Amino acid sequence: xxxxxxxxxxxxxxxxxxxxxxxxxxxxxxxxxxxxxxxxxxxxxxxxxxxxxxxxxxxxxxxxxxxxxxxxxxxxxxxxxxxxxxxxxxxxxxxxxxxxxx
Amino acid sequence: xxxxxxxxxxxxxxxxxxxxxxxxxxxxxxxxxxxxxxxxxxxxxxxxxxxxxxxxxxxxxxxxxxxxxxxxxxxxxxxxxxxxxxxxxxxxxxxxxxxxxxxxxxxxxxxxxxxxxxxxxxxxxxxxxxxxxxxxxxxxxxxxxxxxxxxxxxxxxxxxxxxxxxxxxxxxxxxxxxxxxxxxxxxxxxxxxxxxxxxxxxxxxxxxxxxxxxxxxxxxxxxxxxxxxxxxxxxxxxxxxxxxxxxxxxxxxxxxxxxxxxxxxxxxxxxxxxxxxxxxxxxxxxxxxxxxxxxxxxxxxxxxxxxxxxxxxxxxxxxxxxxxxxxxxxxxxxxxxxxxxxxxxxxxxxxxxxxxxxxxxxxxxxxxxxxxxxxxxxxxxxxxxxxxxxxxxxxxxxxxxxxxxxxxxxxxxxxxxxxxxxxxxxxxxxxxxxxxxxxxxxxxxxxxxxxxxxxxxxxxxxxxxxxxxxxxxxxxxxxxxxxxxxxxxxxxxxxxxxxxxxxxxxxxxxxxx
Numbered sequence: 001x002x003x004x005x006x007x008x009x010x011x012x013x014x015x016x017x018x019x020x021x022x023x024x025x026x027x028x029x030x031x032x033x034x035x036x037x038x039x040x041x042x043x044x045x046x047x048x049x050x051x052x053x054x055x056x057x058x059x060x061x062x063x064x065x066x067x068x069x070x071x072x073x074x075x076x077x078x079x080x081x082x083x084x085x086x087x088x089x090x091x092x093x094x095x096x097x098x099x100x101x102x
Numbered sequence: 103x104x105x106x107x108x109x110x111x112x113x114x115x116x117x118x119x120x121x122x123x124x125x126x127x128x129x130x131x132x133x134x135x136x137x138x139x140x141x142x143x144x145x146x147x148x149x150x151x152x153x154x155x156x157x158x159x160x161x162x163x164x165x166x167x168x169x170x171x172x173x174x175x176x177x178x179x180x181x182x183x184x185x186x187x188x189x190x191x192x193x194x195x196x197x198x199x200x201x202x203x204x205x206x207x208x209x210x211x212x213x214x215x216x217x218x219x220x221x222x223x224x225x226x227x228x229x230x231x232x233x234x235x236x237x238x239x240x241x242x243x244x245x246x247x248x249x250x251x252x253x254x255x256x257x258x259x260x261x262x263x264x265x266x267x268x269x270x271x272x273x274x275x276x277x278x279x280x281x282x283x284x285x286x287x288x289x290x291x292x293x294x295x296x297x298x299x300x301x302x303x304x305x306x307x308x309x310x311x312x313x314x315x316x317x318x319x320x321x322x323x324x325x326x327x328x329x330x331x332x333x334x335x336x337x338x339x340x341x342x343x344x345x346x347x348x349x350x351x352x353x354x355x356x357x358x359x360x361x362x363x364x365x366x367x368x369x370x371x372x373x374x375x376x377x378x379x380x381x382x383x384x385x386x387x388x389x390x391x392x393x394x395x396x397x398x399x400x401x402x403x404x405x406x407x408x409x410x411x412x413x414x415x416x417x418x419x420x421x422x423x424x425x426x427x428x429x430x431x432x433x434x435x436x437x438x439x440x441x442x443x444x445x446x447x448x449x450x451x452x453x454x455x456x457x458x459x460x461x462x463x464x465x466x467x468x469x470x471x472x473x474x475x476x477x478x479x480x481x482x483x484x485x486x487x488x489x490x491x492x493x494x495x496x497x498x499x500x501x502x503x504x505x506x507x508x509x510x511x512x513x514x515x516x517x518x519x520x521x522x523x524x525x526x527x528x529x530x531x532x533x534x535x536x537x538x539x540x541x542x543x544x545x546x547x548x549x550x551x552x553x554x555x556x557x558x559x560x561x562x563x564x565x566x567x568x569x570x571x572x573x574x575x576x577x578x579x580x581x582x583x584x585x586x587x588x589x590x591x592x593x594x595x596x597x598x599x600x601x602x603x604x605x606x607x608x609x610x611x612x613x614x615x
Contacts, residue, residue, distance in 0.1 A: 023251075032313040039317030048414060049318045050329035055416035057307045057314030058423075061300060065250030069258065072114040073107055100320045 015077050022077070023068035026084050030067065031060035033091040040098035049101055108259055115255040119454050120479070122248035124486035125231075127451045128523075129242055131490040132228040133298075134444030137429065137437050139221030140185035141579045145563050146501050147204065147215040150188055152573050154207035156181040156385075157354050160368050162210025163189050164350045168373055170211075171201065175340065178369040182207050183385055184433075185575075190222075216506035219515045223497065229306060232516060236309050243303050243310035250299040257292070260285055277460045284453040287446050294443040295450065301427035304420060330417070333398050333410035334381065343376040348404030350380070357382035357397040360409050366394070370401060378402055385430075391418065392425035452487040459483065480535050485527030488542035491590065493522035495549035498583070502553075502560045536597065543594035551587025554580040 038056030043049055071080040135142065144150055163179040171177055177193035180186070189205040203212040204220075219226075230238035288295070303310055308323075319326045328335050354365050366385025372378045378401025384394040395410040413421060425431060429440050459480050466472050472480070500518040504511055530538040557580075558564040568576040 031311065035311055035313040036317035039314045043318065047416075048329070050326060051414040051416045053314040053318035053326060054420045055314070056317055057311050058304070058416065058420060060311050060314065061303045061307060064247050064303075065254055065300070068114065068118070068251045069111065069254050072110050072255070095317065101318055 018077050019071050019080070022080050022084060023071040026088075027064060027067040027071070030084055030088055030091070031064045033088055033095065034063060035060040037091040037095040037098070040095050040101060043101040044098060052101070111255040111258040115252055115259050116458065118248045118252040118255065119451075120458055122245045122252065123451055123455045124482050125241065125245040126249045127448060127455070127486045128231070128490050129228055129245060129302075130444060130447045130451060131494065132224045134441060134448060135224040135494055136221065136228050137441045137444060138579060138582075139225050140187070141575050142221035142224065144187040145557075145576060145579055146218040146220045147188060147213050148561070148563050149213055149215050150206060151208065152187065152571070152575070154182050154187065156183060156207075156364060156366070157351065159189055159205075159207030159210070160354065160365065161350045162207065163191060163205050164210075164347075164368065164370070166205065166210035167191060167193065167370075168347060171195070172374065173197070174201075174370075174373055176369070176371050177373060178367065179205065181364075181366050181368065181385065183364075183366065183387065188213055188220075216504075216508075217511045218501050219497070219512040220501075223512070223516060223519070224494070227516075227519070229302070232520060239306050239309045243306050246299045246302045250296060253288075253292070253296050253299065256288060260288070277457070277464075280453055280457045280460050284450065284457055287450040287453060291443040291446040291450075295447050298427065298443075298447070301423045304423040305427050307420075331396070331410065333396050333408045335408075337371050337379055338377040340372045341376040344374060345376040345378065345402045347374060347378060347401050348380075348399075353380055353382060353399045353404055353406075356399075356406055357384075360397050360406065361395050363387065367396075373401065376402060379407070380404075386425065386428075388431065390425045390431050391421035392428050392430065452483075455479070455483045455487065481527065481531045481538075484530035484535070484538045484542060485523065488530075488539070488546060489523035489526030491546045491586070492526055492542065492549060493519045495546060495553065495583075496522040498553045499549065499556065502556050502562050539597040540594055543590050543597055547587045547590035547594055549587070550583050550590060553583045553587075 035056035038059055039049075039053045042052035042055060047055070067084075071084075074080045144152075160179060160181050167174070167177050167179070171193045173195045174193040175196055177191065180190045182189060187207070189207055190202070191205050192200065192202040194200050205211065206213045226232070229242045231241060232238065233241065308315060315323060315326045350368070357365050361382075361384045363384045364387060365382045366387075367383040369381040369383070370378065371381070380399040380401045381396050382399070383396035386392060386394060395412075397406060397410075398408045399406055412418075429437060432440060459476065462476060463469060463472075466476065497515055497519050500515045504514060508514060526542060529542070533541065554563075554565045556562075558566070563576050563580065565577065565580045568574075568580065
């Protein structure tokens with residue numbers, strides 16, 4: 001990244017650090033929320049509990065390595081921040097409304 | 103980020119690759135060795151013979167354990183198959199203690215060879231890194247996730263992925279050759295690298311990503327495991343009334359009929375008690391999925407009680423991914439493919455790590471005194487890329503040379519394995535970079551190539567005897583170790599040549615004149 005190293009000021013470094021937080025920490029949290037939401041919502045559609053649990057886990061594992069690509073590909077760090085926050089809010093609401101299936 | 107998609111992906115690829123590189127190399131190297139884990143297991147126990155009938159072996163183990171572990175509340179035995187020669191047995195006792203042993207299928211009693219970590223050591227290190235539970239497993243999963251990210255961003259960076267197949271220009275030397283090599287290795291087995299990382303996480307999903315389980319079951323993990331293997335549900339409490347166990351052979355015959363294949367695993371709950379249950383699970387031969395179907399019997403009457411139902415679509419997918427990672431289904435040809443794909447992964451990671459230093463060395467202000475981060479990567483590259491092979495060879499040496507009666511022998515083997523990696527890192531820090539590569543490569547060449555000689559000289563597996571007996575698995579293992587030695591010899595000579603290119607070129611020019 002020749003262009004980047006030229007303007008490697010504090011702002012640039014902070015932006016990279018923030019993206020790293022999104023790509024590692026927020027990524028894991030979002031995947032965990034996706035697993036939880038699917039595991040709770042799928043039983044409402046008639047899927048058995050064990051099937052829902054495994055399906056949620058698999059989706060989370062497949063999404064995890066792809067999210068960092070999205071985080072670092074975006075032109076501005078704002079975009080992944082907002083998209084991931086919105087996704088987390090949606091998944092959290094879904095998981096919370098559904099509750100642990102009986 | 104600045105500079106467009108490919109530039110940002112190149113940045114992501116470089117740094118995710120560097121962060122996880124050394125750990126993933128260790129995981130790949132030991133995973134590649136684990137492909138032949140049962141052959142290594144047999145190599146370290148020369149008393150075990152090549153042929154045994156799994157059903158007969160299970161019967162002997164059953165008879166042996168009923169007598170040898172009378173306090174057991176549970177015991178399990180893994181049957182032999184075409185690859186395995188020992189039967190791994192474990193049991194848990196009334197007082198909460200555990201035991202395990204390697205049983206000889208010919209007798210049902212523990213193998214007479216000195217205790218050893220065997221192939222099991224590489225297998226365990228591959229996903230636990232000899233770290234306490236659950237930290238080793240979590241670190242392995244995190245490394246796998248980083249690696250998968252590095253693969254995805256690497257593919258986006260190299261949009262000419264198809265032409266990379268045919269682009270290897272070693273004559274260009276230096277950075278171009280390393281990049282070509284890295285691309286060829288990456289493109290060659292790309293689907294393997296991605297799926298082996300992802301399926302590796304799947305095998306540890308309940309540790310690394312338990313939120314599917316807790317989402318659906320809350321804190322009741324036991325209910326999740328019961329739903330995952332419904333045939334094991336409703337195991338009765340210990341009755342406290344001694345009872346004579348039913349013979350195993352008729353139960354095996356019934357199980358093989360019900361499950362449509364050979365039995366590979368035996369589990370007994372409450373052995374020797376009126377409430378005893380015998381579970382027989384299928385082996386993995388001829389199918390990709392791993393967690394296999396089973397049949398549960400009343401241990402006293404021998405009556406069939408339950409057979410596992412077919413899994414749902416999500417569980418079947420999970421079992422398939424699990425099975426693809428473990429490769430227990432694979433015959434010799436496919437396992438060689440896993441082995442070579444694993445080696446290509448090692449080469450991919452090693453060349454990527456080297457490339458990081460090669461592309462930065464030219465830009466160093468003073469190449470004789472590089473900055474700390476650069477030197478750290480140089481030292482760790484040799485430490486990981488040469489330390490792991492040396493440690494693997496070191497295990498074979500330790501297994502042959504440690505006294506048979508040594509206390510805690512398998513643990514000492516493990517400590518020697520780790521100490522060899524640590525010693526390589528220290529050595530690499532003390533030597534100039536190119537010398538460190540060349541000298542450790544020479545040592546690795548010798549350490550691998552000499553193993554068959556060492557083994558024959560110390561009463562272990564003997565290449566000539568294996569050839570005479572037609573024991574091709576042991577012949578192949580010995581020859582593979584020699585071939586690995588040959589590979590490191592080639593590497594040592596290459597590294598030595600790269601270290602001094604100028605005089606050679608001068609000599610060639612002189613000769614041409």
